[in-house]
Amino acid sequence: xxxxxxxxxxxxxxxxxxxxxxxxxxxxxxxxxxxxxxxxxxxxxxxxxxxxxxxxxxxxxxxxxxxxxxxxxxxxxxxxxxxxxxxxxxxxxxxxxxxxxxxxxxxxxxxxxxxxxxxxxxxxxxxxxxxxxxxxxxxxxxxxxxxxxxxxxxxxxxxxxxxxxxxxxxxxxxxxxxxxxxxxxxxxxxxxxxxxxxxxxxxxxxxxxxxxxxxxxxxxxxxxxxxxxxxxxxxxxxxxxxxxxxxxxxxxxxxxxxxxxxxxxxxxxxxxxxxxxxxxxxxxxxxxxxxxxxxxxxxxxxxxxxxxxxxxxxxxxxxxxxxxxx
Numbered sequence: 001x002x003x004x005x006x007x008x009x010x011x012x013x014x015x016x017x018x019x020x021x022x023x024x025x026x027x028x029x030x031x032x033x034x035x036x037x038x039x040x041x042x043x044x045x046x047x048x049x050x051x052x053x054x055x056x057x058x059x060x061x062x063x064x065x066x067x068x069x070x071x072x073x074x075x076x077x078x079x080x081x082x083x084x085x086x087x088x089x090x091x092x093x094x095x096x097x098x099x100x101x102x103x104x105x106x107x108x109x110x111x112x113x114x115x116x117x118x119x120x121x122x123x124x125x126x127x128x129x130x131x132x133x134x135x136x137x138x139x140x141x142x143x144x145x146x147x148x149x150x151x152x153x154x155x156x157x158x159x160x161x162x163x164x165x166x167x168x169x170x171x172x173x174x175x176x177x178x179x180x181x182x183x184x185x186x187x188x189x190x191x192x193x194x195x196x197x198x199x200x201x202x203x204x205x206x207x208x209x210x211x212x213x214x215x216x217x218x219x220x221x222x223x224x225x226x227x228x229x230x231x232x233x234x235x236x237x238x239x240x241x242x243x244x245x246x247x248x249x250x251x252x253x254x255x256x257x258x259x260x261x262x263x264x265x266x267x268x269x270x271x272x273x274x275x276x277x278x279x280x281x282x283x284x285x286x287x288x289x290x291x292x293x294x295x296x297x298x299x300x301x302x303x304x305x306x307x308x309x310x311x312x313x314x315x316x317x318x319x320x321x322x323x324x325x326x
Contacts, residue, residue: 007039008089008115011132014043017063019056046116046132064133065214067113068242075246081253083140085111085245092119094139095209099195102205106141109253113138113245134215134230136241140208140249142256147202152317153264153303155180155192158208160267161255162190163274165247171234175276178296178305178321182212183276187229189213210248214241265301272298281324282307284316292316293324 013020013028022033029036040058044050049061067087076083084107091097094112096119101110117137144151159176166174166182175183182190190212198204213230215238232238239247258266272278277296284292284307294309304315 005090007042010039011043012066014058014060015064015066017060019059021057048132065241066115066133071242072246076249079250081250083109083111083249085113088112088114090116090118093117094137095193095195095207098139098141098207102197108143110141111138111249136212136214136245138210138245140252142206144204144206144260145202146204147200148196148204151196151204154259155194156271156299156303157255157259157264157267158192160270161251162248165251169239169247171231173234176271176274177276178299184229187227189229214238264303268299268301283322283324284319286319291319
């Protein structure tokens with residue numbers, strides 16, 4: 001059991017932002033007041049600010065927006081979105097956990113959401129850092145009849161689905177960066193990590209990992225290697241993380257079904273409308289080696305990046321984009 005899992009029951013009791021006495025908390029947890037005090041210190045070490053007043057007890061400096069399993073299930077039923085969702089207090093990586101379950105025959109449309117990821121992963125092994133109650137980190141297992149080679153463009157289709165859901169909630173400014181990033185005001189809002197297993201001709205089991213920055217997080221700011229954005233910066237009243245997760249899953253389910261029928265082609269026009277770097281001069285790198293420079297002119301029907309250079313318009317299926325000179 002991780003340190004986070006040990007104090008998470010206490011964190012749930014404190015999530016409302018109100019004062020709770022040490023005696024009250026100890027009785028609820030079946031623990032001594034000394035144990036409660038030690039766990040409060042552990043919570044502070046994870047970057048959450050606590051307020052302590054003699055005679056009143058403890059409270060979080062700000063209420064904590066934790067996922068509500070019952071509320072999430074109700075919203076998915078209402079939308080007729082057939083997902084099975086598990087919410088973990090802590091895990092190393094939702095993608096790694098679901099990939100391990102694939103081998104045991106985990107069911108279609110299984111979702112694992114985690115309040116705290118200790119070793120979340122992005123593309124090419126980069127770490128994805130999440131704050132407690134400030135971000136969404138979850139993975140979805142979906143099974144396709146196609147083989148891995150026929151899933152080109154899936155990460156872009158997922159990006160379109162996420163942007164659609166966010167637009168419906170009032171975040172129309174979200175843009176997409178090839179091949180797997182969500183952008184807001186020129187900074188990274190979220191990312192997508194897709195892992196595939198199965199026979200070459202099919203079928204395939206696909207685990208789609210998603211990280212979305214909801215509120216500002218000192219933990220994230222200190223850890224990430226690029227400018228990050230959060231939905232809170234958009235000026236809208238932020239929905240609860242439960243409402244956000246339900247909305248994202250509904251659109252993802254529709255997108256998976258459409259992609260299974262027709263591939264990426266039906267998503268292409270909408271992806272181009274949201275293309276953050278359309279017409280910009282960019283550099284494409286693979287394993288930190290520069291392989292091409294030119295103007296980003298869009299994506300093909302297979303999701304390949306279209307880059308115009310002195311050699312003409314070239315197609316690239318993998319790599320990492322940066323704005324030229326950065």
